[in-house]
Amino acid sequence: MAKRIVNVREAAAIFQAAGFDHKAVIADLRGVFPGVQFIVATGSLFAGYGTPKSDIDIIAVVDTAKLSDLPILEYSASGRMDTEFYTLGDVTAMLDRVLEPDFVIDQLTPGGWRSDFRMLRTLTRLAHACVLEGTPTMWSRIAALQSTSFYCRIADWWTVEALRFRTGARWLSGSNPRLALLRYQDSAFAALSAFAAARGEIFLPRKWLGEKLRNLHAHAELETLRKIMTTDVAATDHEAFETMEEVLQTLLANAPPFDLELHLAAGVRCAKLGGVGLVERWGLRGREMPGAPTLIFDATQGQCIWRGSGIEARPPQALLELFIDDMLWLGARVGAPLEVGN
Amino acid sequence: MSQVLDPRRWVAFKAHGAARMMIGVQACLEDVEGALLCGHVEAAMFQARSTVLRSLSILSLGRIEGEVMEPTELDQLNFNPFAGLDSDLVDRWLGFPRRILFATTQDERTAWLSELVGLLSMVERELAFDPPLEVLRSARGLSGILAVARHWEPQLTRFGIPSAFPREWQSKPNPTKGARTR
Numbered sequence: 001m002a003k004r005i006v007n008v009r010e011a012a013a014i015f016q017a018a019g020f021d022h023k024a025v026i027a028d029l030r031g032v033f034p035g036v037q038f039i040v041a042t043g044s045l046f047a048g049y050g051t052p053k054s055d056i057d058i059i060a061v062v063d064t065a066k067l068s069d070l071p072i073l074e075y076s077a078s079g080r081m082d083t084e085f086y087t088l089g090d091v092t093a094m095l096d097r098v099l100e101p102d103f104v105i106d107q108l109t110p111g112g113w114r115s116d117f118r119m120l121r122t123l124t125r126l127a128h129a130c131v132l133e134g135t136p137t138m139w140s141r142i143a144a145l146q147s148t149s150f151y152c153r154i155a156d157w158w159t160v161e162a163l164r165f166r167t168g169a170r171w172l173s174g175s176n177p178r179l180a181l182l183r184y185q186d187s188a189f190a191a192l193s194a195f196a197a198a199r200g201e202i203f204l205p206r207k208w209l210g211e212k213l214r215n216l217h218a219h220a221e222l223e224t225l226r227k228i229m230t231t232d233v234a235a236t237d238h239e240a241f242e243t244m245e246e247v248l249q250t251l252l253a254n255a256p257p258f259d260l261e262l263h264l265a266a267g268v269r270c271a272k273l274g275g276v277g278l279v280e281r282w283g284l285r286g287r288e289m290p291g292a293p294t295l296i297f298d299a300t301q302g303q304c305i306w307r308g309s310g311i312e313a314r315p316p317q318a319l320l321e322l323f324i325d326d327m328l329w330l331g332a333r334v335g336a337p338l339e340v341g342n
Numbered sequence: 343m344s345q346v347l348d349p350r351r352w353v354a355f356k357a358h359g360a361a362r363m364m365i366g367v368q369a370c371l372e373d374v375e376g377a378l379l380c381g382h383v384e385a386a387m388f389q390a391r392s393t394v395l396r397s398l399s400i401l402s403l404g405r406i407e408g409e410v411m412e413p414t415e416l417d418q419l420n421f422n423p424f425a426g427l428d429s430d431l432v433d434r435w436l437g438f439p440r441r442i443l444f445a446t447t448q449d450e451r452t453a454w455l456s457e458l459v460g461l462l463s464m465v466e467r468e469l470a471f472d473p474p475l476e477v478l479r480s481a482r483g484l485s486g487i488l489a490v491a492r493h494w495e496p497q498l499t500r501f502g503i504p505s506a507f508p509r510e511w512q513s514k515p516n517p518t519k520g521a522r523t524r
Contacts, residue, residue, distance in 0.1 A: 049382075049385075050376075051373075051376030051377055051379055051380045051382065051385075052376055052379055052380075053372045053373065053375055053376025053379070054376060055479075075479075075480070075481050080479055113417065114414070114417070117414065117416065117417070161416070164419065165419060168419040168420060172420065176422065178424070178432065178433075178436060179420075179422055179424075182395075182436075183419060183420075186418075186419075204416075206388060206415075206416070207373060207377075207385045207388040207389050207392075208385060209384065209388070210382065210383070210384025210385060210388075211382060211384070211385065225384060226384070226443065229384065229387050229439075229440055229443060230440050230443055230444075231440075232437055232440065233436050233437070234432070234433040234434075234436040234437040235437075265411075266411060266504075267410075267411055267504060281409065281410075281411075282354075282410050282411070282502070282503055282504065283350070283502060284350060284351060284354060284406075284410055284503070285406060285407060285408075285409070323420055324420065326409050326420045326421055326422055326425075328420075329419075330419055330420070
């Protein structure tokens, strides 16, 4: 079921409550960029969850080659408005890419994860946006984001995140139980976000998860969310871990098989110094590794240094220790093996 | 005047601490206040959790174990926001956010929020900026963050430490990145 989009009259009221005039905003943008193609209002207020403290977010799509990326902040007596600019080429390319039938979101490599996450964040904001001004072509392209196939894309992304975080939580549990419980919580939040996204609640920020489940009248899932939230992550007792595993066993009961990869985290460098190795991050902290194992010390940024499959997978001890030290990045994917095209 | 034993760590703590406070922590606290106004208790808990973890991560930056690169919130898998911190302090604050779900009166909610504001004050005292950091989402916020950038980014470059500002401010997503195919 498509989520209801705020219409222009309702948007005008939201602007007014925040101390802005939407027509003046459009005129200002047209004055600065006569070639503006598309102006939308978005953010939590337009997705149906905002509060009096929420910003109004404006996305302006401009037919030019390059733009400053710094968001522009504007303030009235009672509200705030952030304006972000995108080029028409960037938005068109994102829409083309995400709606391709064969497109797979990269959650396996750190660079790919970041890039695709930012793309999804922009597109989910556009999907919930109220169009203030735009060409019919662009309007219909944005409307294509209100589709079951796009909802499923977002739900699948969350499911992989839930699997990734559950695996990471298990690996952390022996040495850092507090952090492990936090990541178990994150895994459950992701699994519940997948449930909500599949039903049209695709706005990415997790803080609105309770409101999304309430909108969907998903009482059992809301109860599960509260159970996860009230678990004392500082307690680190056996019962807390059992609770988390039980909840995730249920939430991820239908999750597909998945593969894992470990990569060097950003800023990690390795040096062989005779018979010993140093792994360090940004030169600020490090770990001495006797023997300087080849699979780590010959690795370069972007290269996979370990592969595994399923929730029981576990890397060798040396890699596990580097993971626990936040020197390695864990990626995951579901489905058939992928050919890396970059 | 106090001794600085590790100038690189000190610069990382100050620059990244200021950016995390202005860009992340302040916004989360405002979200908590807004959520409480509207009775969205789960959202209040979520953002209190983020406020606490980000605040602890600033304190952690001052310890030798602290990681300077804070990933985006949804990618914080093995990023440890309390690395190197005293376990009593960590336990106290990790147990804090959930308490809002048990608060039944306005007085309890107000006291809970005051305690959270107290955490921010403690972190600001540790950062010890004089004059204090501006609130980013205020009329003086943009000039405040630009002043932080002007003073501290050259120092980060000088010491080979990554930028304290979000990647989103440095480049847009690259939609033409090589796609994967099944």
